[in-house]
Amino acid sequence: MREKKVIGIIGAGIGGVALARSLEQRGIPYHLFEQAPAFGEVGAGIQMTPNAVKVLNALGLANEIDSVGFLPESMDGRSWDTGKELFSTPIKKEFKRIFGAEYYHLHRADLHEILTKDIPEEKITFNIKCQDVKNSGDKAIAYFDNGESFEADLIVGADGIRSVVREALWGIDDPKFTGDMCWRALVPVDEYPLSFVKPAASFWFGPKAHVVTYYVKGGKAVNIVAIKETDGWVKESWTEPSSTSELLEAYKGWNSDLIDLFQKTDNLQVFKWGLFDRDPMDQWSKGNITLLGDSAHPMLPYLSQGAAMAIEDAFVLAEAIEYYEGETNSALQAYEEERRPRTRRVQLESRERGRTYHLESSEEQQKRDQEIQERQKEDPNAVGIKSEWVYEYDATSCRERFDKSKVSV
Numbered sequence: 287m288r289e290k291k292v293i294g295i296i297g298a299g300i301g302g303v304a305l306a307r308s309l310e311q312r313g314i315p316y317h318l319f320e321q322a323p324a325f326g327e328v329g330a331g332i333q334m335t336p337n338a339v340k341v342l343n344a345l346g347l348a349n350e351i352d353s354v355g356f357l358p359e360s361m362d363g364r365s366w367d368t369g370k371e372l373f374s375t376p377i378k379k380e381f382k383r384i385f386g387a388e389y390y391h392l393h394r395a396d397l398h399e400i401l402t403k404d405i406p407e408e409k410i411t412f413n414i415k416c417q418d419v420k421n422s423g424d425k426a427i428a429y430f431d432n433g434e435s436f437e438a439d440l441i442v443g444a445d446g447i448r449s450v451v452r453e454a455l456w457g458i459d460d461p462k463f464t465g466d467m468c469w470r471a472l473v474p475v476d477e478y479p480l481s482f483v484k485p486a487a488s489f490w491f492g493p494k495a496h497v498v499t500y501y502v503k504g505g506k507a508v509n510i511v512a513i514k515e516t517d518g519w520v521k522e523s524w525t526e527p528s529s530t531s532e533l534l535e536a537y538k539g540w541n542s543d544l545i546d547l548f549q550k551t552d553n554l555q556v557f558k559w560g561l562f563d564r565d566p567m568d569q570w571s572k573g574n575i576t577l578l579g580d581s582a583h584p585m586l587p588y589l590s591q592g593a594a595m596a597i598e599d600a601f602v603l604a605e606a607i608e609y610y611e612g613e614t615n616s617a618l619q620a621y622e623e624e625r626r627p628r629t630r631r632v633q634l635e636s637r638e639r640g641r642t643y644h645l646e647s648s649e650e651q652q653k654r655d656q657e658i659q660e661r662q663k664e665d666p667n668a669v670g671i672k673s674e675w676v677y678e679y680d681a682t683s684c685r686e687r688f689d690k691s692k693v694s695v
């Protein structure tokens with residue numbers, strides 16, 4: 287039997303820990319390196335769509351996710367000012383049957399905690415920042431800010447949108463400001479449900495802006511993500527402080543249900559930041575080093591897929607490493623062949639949703655709304671944001687698509 291390869295993972299965000307968990311499940315040795323002093327996630331919600339939940343289930347996390355996840359009744363589209371329902375797609379009753387897994391709303395910290403639960407302490411180093419990576423023969427080496435280095439058979443850059451690993455492989459290429467900014471806030475709920483917030487994934491579409499709201503923590507809080515096109519420059523950070531008044535000012539004239547919700551935000555717990563993305567890449571890997579998650583394909587959050595794509599990447603990479611044991615190049619080729627076309631489409635369609643969600647003229651808005659209403663007349667389960675193809679994909683069946691001829695015997 288061949289000796290197992292050792293994998294070095296840079297970054298313990300959702301992508302890095304999903305990879306660690308996938309490798310742990312297969313008994314493949316790895317070590318995680320994270321610049322932060324401890325595991326942590328910001329206090330915000332996250333949507334886990336059926337394609338991501340299929341992977342979480344395959345990682346043995348179905349019960350844990352179900353115990354903290356919120357199952358929305360539906361996905362609703364609404365008009366920004368009148369609140370008129372533009373579409374409603376049933377989720378809770380239908381998604382599992384149609385797409386093979388549930389659609390959950392979670393608190394990010396809960397998701398991160400569930401993914402990290404079985405990662406042994408000795409397999410992670412905190413407070414260490416990767417500064418460079420290099421290929422060296424049939425190995426790769428990561429270099430850190432404390433002067434240490436780590437040699438591995440494969441190094442994976444799961445280090446986010448400003449990835450050091452990506453830069454070391456492919457040169458400096460700053461992510462682009464998309465012209466859109468975002469506010470986030472969590473509103474605690476005393477009595478569930480609030481009369482002005484439906485237990486749904488609610489999308490409010492307005493000119494040059496949209497807002498998404500949903501319950502997390504079993505209905506104990508509502509997550510707000512409010513997006514607006516802007517000429518002003520906003521930092522790319524989850525923790526840039528804003529305020530209730532700034533949020534209210536930005537959404538003046540919007541429907542009273544939303545304004546009532548915004549008024550309930552804690553002034554010190556409203557954050558804002560600029561949204562950045564990049565063009566899809568033609569290649570991710572070089573030698574024994576590759577990329578995963580936002581380091582490879584940062585995207586606008588309009589299909590709620592950044593973390594979902596990182597989770598899918600992680601599972602497919604672990605499957606490929608196991609399947610092509612001893613053949614890192616074949617594993618990386620299979621990984622990219624499976625993942626690049628998928629993430630490319632999600633990146634580009636997420637950008638396109640920015641356009642259709644933010645239409646300005648009432649003629650264009652009517653055309654958009656009529657199209658989905660006609661689709662829903664034919665099929666009441668048609669998804670209002672045209673994302674069926676996102677949810678249908680199943681990363682857990684990727685082995686069926688790997689090229690067996692490249693497995694060495």
Ligand SMILES: Cc1cc2nc3c(=O)[nH]c(=O)nc-3n(C[C@H](O)[C@H](O)[C@H](O)COP(=O)(O)OP(=O)(O)OC[C@H]3O[C@@H](n4cnc5c(N)ncnc54)[C@H](O)[C@@H]3O)c2cc1C
Nearest residue numbers: 297299300301321333416445446579580590591592593594
């Ligand atoms: C407003 C908004 C809403 C979103 N909503 C959703 C949603 O509903 N569903 C969804 O699927 N996605 C959503 N996303 C996208 C999602 O948040 C990201 O795509 C996802 O978190 C990316 O995970 P990652 O592990 O690739 O990167 P990150 O989460 O950025 O993790 C990178 C990790 O690497 C560490 N690191 C960085 N550099 C180094 C270094 N040099 N050395 C060591 N460690 C390092 C960082 O500290 C961090 O822990 C949303 C994004 C935004 C902005």
